[in-house]
Amino acid sequence: MFYDEPSSYNGFVDINNSTSSSAIIEIPEDAGGKTIHIVLQVSDDGTPNLYAYRRIILTVSQ
DSSP: OBOTTTOSOOSOOEEETTTSSSOEEEOOGGGTTOEEEEEEEEEOSSSSOOEEEEEEEEEOOO
């Protein structure tokens, strides 16, 4: 998911196939020079489900 609070980019970031293992992030054209924070979430099929989170910080070049 797009984590907008710490990102310096203030627009909308679209993530295609966000529930699959091969998600595609569409970088907006006006995001040059900004950072985009993406949070990754994975879970298992156990009972109860276990979750793990990681953050990716993308710096978009101009």
